[in-house]
Amino acid sequence: MQEACRVNAYIVRAARCTATLDAGYQLAALGLGHDLGVPLSVSSTPVGSACRG
Structure with a gap:
């Protein structure tokens, strides 16, 4: 159950x-x-790089 919660939080x-x-x-x-x-x-941040963390 905890794994499902972690996956849901990630999504x-x-x-x-x-x-x-x-x-x-x-x-x-x-x-x-x-x-x-x-x-x-529009070109300053590659898609996805600002979301990693």
Whole structure:
């Protein structure tokens, strides 16, 4: 049971991270990153590298 909980927690973290990256890429594509005070760049972070930890 604990193993299933760990796997579920991993999946939830991965999904959240992916959603966050997707939102960031969408903001960058719209050019809104700088308006929000966040230096977003579509090519600045390879997919997945910001989610590892």
